Amino acid sequence: MRKLLFESVFRPPLTERAPSPDDAAVAELATALGQAARKRLGRSLSIREVDAGSCNGCELEIHALNNAYYDIERFGLRFVASPRHADVLMVTGPVTKNMRDALERTYHATPNPKWVVAVGDCARNGGCFAGSYAVVGGVSEVVPVDLHIPGCPPAPIAMLQGLLALLESADASAVKS
Amino acid sequence: MPSLIDLTLEGRKIGQYGPWPRVAVDASVWTFAASELAHGRWSLLGLWGEPATVHMAIMDEQTAEIAVVSLDCPDRTFPSVGRHHPPALRLERTINDLFGLSAHGSPDARAWLDHNRWGVRFPLGGRIDALPKAAPYRFLAAEGDGLHQIAVGPVHAGIIEPGHFRFSASGETVVRLEQRLGYVHKGIDALLAGANLARGVQLAGRVSGDSTVAYAYAFSRAAEVALGLAVPDRAAFLRALLAELERLANHLGDIGAICNDASFALMHAHCGVLRESVLRASGAAFGHRLMRDIIVPGGVSRDIGDGEAETIQITLDNIRLRFPALVELYDNTASLQDRTVDTGMLKPSLARQYAAGGYVGRASGRSFDARRTLAYPPYDSLRFDVPVLNEGDVNARIWIRIREVEQSLSLIDQILSGLPKGPTRTEVPLEREAREGMAIVEGFRGDILVWLRLRNGLIETCHMRDPSWFQWPLLEAVIENNIVADFPLCNKSFNCSYSGHDL
Numbered sequence A: 001m002r003k004l005l006f007e008s009v010f011r012p013p014l015t016e017r018a019p020s021p022d023d024a025a026v027a028e029l030a031t032a033l034g035q036a037a038r039k040r041l042g043r044s045l046s047i048r049e050v051d052a053g054s055c056n057g058c059e060l061e062i063h064a065l066n067n068a069y070y071d072i073e074r075f076g077l078r079f080v081a082s083p084r085h086a087d088v089l090m091v092t093g094p095v096t097k098n099m100r101d102a103l104e105r106t107y108h109a110t111p112n113p114k115w116v117v118a119v120g121d122c123a124r125n126g127g128c129f130a131g132s133y134a135v136v137g138g139v140s141e142v143v144p145v146d147l148h149i150p151g152c153p154p155a156p157i158a159m160l161q162g163l164l165a166l167l168e169s170a171d172a173s174a175v176k177s
Numbered sequence B: 001m002p003s004l005i006d007l008t009l010e011g012r013k014i015g016q017y018g019p020w021p022r023v024a025v026d027a028s029v030w031t032f033a034a035s036e037l038a039h040g041r042w043s044l045l046g047l048w049g050e051p052a053t054v055h056m057a058i059m060d061e062q063t064a065e066i067a068v069v070s071l072d073c074p075d076r077t078f079p080s081v082g083r084h085h086p087p088a089l090r091l092e093r094t095i096n097d098l099f100g101l102s103a104h105g106s107p108d109a110r111a112w113l114d115h116n117r118w119g120v121r122f123p124l125g126g127r128i129d130a131l132p133k134a135a136p137y138r139f140l141a142a143e144g145d146g147l148h149q150i151a152v153g154p155v156h157a158g159i160i161e162p163g164h165f166r167f168s169a170s171g172e173t174v175v176r177l178e179q180r181l182g183y184v185h186k187g188i189d190a191l192l193a194g195a196n197l198a199r200g201v202q203l204a205g206r207v208s209g210d211s212t213v214a215y216a217y218a219f220s221r222a223a224e225v226a227l228g229l230a231v232p233d234r235a236a237f238l239r240a241l242l243a244e245l246e247r248l249a250n251h252l253g254d255i256g257a258i259c260n261d262a263s264f265a266l267m268h269a270h271c272g273v274l275r276e277s278v279l280r281a282s283g284a285a286f287g288h289r290l291m292r293d294i295i296v297p298g299g300v301s302r303d304i305g306d307g308e309a310e311t312i313q314i315t316l317d318n319i320r321l322r323f324p325a326l327v328e329l330y331d332n333t334a335s336l337q338d339r340t341v342d343t344g345m346l347k348p349s350l351a352r353q354y355a356a357g358g359y360v361g362r363a364s365g366r367s368f369d370a371r372r373t374l375a376y377p378p379y380d381s382l383r384f385d386v387p388v389l390n391e392g393d394v395n396a397r398i399w400i401r402i403r404e405v406e407q408s409l410s411l412i413d414q415i416l417s418g419l420p421k422g423p424t425r426t427e428v429p430l431e432r433e434a435r436e437g438m439a440i441v442e443g444f445r446g447d448i449l450v451w452l453r454l455r456n457g458l459i460e461t462c463h464m465r466d467p468s469w470f471q472w473p474l475l476e477a478v479i480e481n482n483i484v485a486d487f488p489l490c491n492k493s494f495n496c497s498y499s500g501h502d503l
Helices: A002-010 A023-033 A057-064 A097-109 A121-125 A156-176 B004-009 B027-038 B086-099 B188-192 B197-204 B209-227 B233-260 B265-286 B306-332 B334-340 B348-353 B358-362 B394-417 B472-479 B484-494 B498-502
Strands: A045-051 A077-079 A088-092 A115-119 A135-137 A147-149 B012-017 B020-024 B043-050 B053-060 B065-072 B077-079 B102-104 B147-152 B164-170 B173-180 B435-442 B447-455 B458-465
Touching (some): B012 B209, B043 B086, B086 B472, B164 B484, B209 B435, B209 B498, B306 B334, B306 B394, B472 B484
Parallel strands (some): A045 A088, A115 A147, B020 B065, B077 B102
Antiparallel strands (some): B012 B020, B043 B053, B435 B447, B447 B458
8 A cells, every 4th residue: 555655756646637628518507697696605615416216327427537647626616425414406307296395395405506417318317218117207396407418428627617617707796796 | 057058958949149048938847946946046137027937047056057947927927936046036026116017926026117007007017006005105114123224315314315224223233224126217128118229238338337338239249149249359348448447437436336325425535536547548548537438339439549558557457456455455454454344244145045146146255257267358368356254244245356356457558559450330230030138247346247149130028137127126135134224235235236127
């Protein structure tokens, strides 16, 4: 173990430079966020991930955000274990009817101010599962959505762009108010 | 002792999937098959429904013979297999939820996937209105002094899929765990009915995201069996390349994640880097990090050139360089071994009874690996070992993964060096009359079974059985007498799919 730790002192870090926030995501946010005040939160954001019916593909790429290449915590973004600790809900999947109630309850357990990020194509409108007897549809059918990150699944870099846009946009609105 | 062939001679032959027959049987032969399963002479591979029929896929593990027996249910009931052979119980509950065909004599008539939220009952059968009010789910009782219950989920603490776990604990020790699943049921069977093959393989690739390659592989092979289609050699090799890259990425991720659940973050960080390197190489070679929508009926939708092959080879070389140090780290960290050795023991007899596939079965003495036992191409021409251990603990499930990482590295070498030249896709013919097919493919988690019937180029009906169906119940068994704090370890060492199970 010591050897591995020692090596990491000399090897250059794997972590990549921050991507510039995605333009489309910024534009979507500017309208979505409005004047929401966020002064008291500072820059760090706690994220609670909710799988509302996904195939688990999006979860794999959300997991990747924590690896050394993307290292999401350096931006003050971290995943927390309870919605009660969260500022942001990242919701994946077409919302299934069996998960609708749990998603609503998770949303209500999250203190204000809060944002909802819908992750993946299914989270927009149900994707390829739309129309099934067991599927409600997109996340916005159940809880209000502030930002949508497309992809099947979105690559980690696309999610990072979206979340950074969320941070910047929230900061900007905090300064304005 | 009757052989599977003797059994199938008792019925009327309806279909043939390569070497595997499907026969219609009467209730007495059906019940006889159930009792043979119960006596451990055969293994249950799948049990599924149609609006007025139930099908059961069984295998003789000695001879690797496989057959499907089918029973018509004119009075909407069939003799329960689960009353003799518990691995069938959840499958029977699902058949009742979806088709309204009830298993006569079943000791467990509770709903399984149906949480009374769909607005409809028996969505694939008679379709009647849902009950006005859902009855509370009756968890099995656990009684005794000082027992308490811990209810977890469906929303869990980590970034994982939803499901409910009900623990009954005595102090720290788990007395009983009962799972309740079905939260991510998306009604995929219903979406498949009437779909064309392109949409079918798209949906198959989204049954369980971590096995997107394996599902597209199994679905495509089932369709090809139905249509009597042979794919070009190059496509067969590329499919195996995709499947081994998927296995490699998942095993690397799992090895780190299991250690992380013992709070050993260093392994997690380093394994995460190796996993990411596989995903990046896959993305560079096939245009998608998880290699989604590459395998299609008739072949593969994308070819690779020398540059892509080199990218993969460089990634492999790097893993070969870095992985042994991580294996050594795992093997020499006593505090980590203290958590994994003897934790979550799965007895070989249970693994055999449930025909548990993948690392769950192979860590408990069951050597089945569809790549070897069923030897579908190109695995019949590749050299690889199937690692098997008998200990059955978390440690053994980690070691099976470690050995399989090494085997996958070797397989990818062989595939890249022996990649045949030629086309990667063949035209899929349109067949007017009904054609059935079945295929079993080894995903990283275990064997995936797909059965389907095509008519006029469309899917009439399709069933996909995830390996998790026979692994989830075993997780309930292995956690008994372990402490609550070891549940994440046991759970991650199984890494069952919720989405693949709930479908």
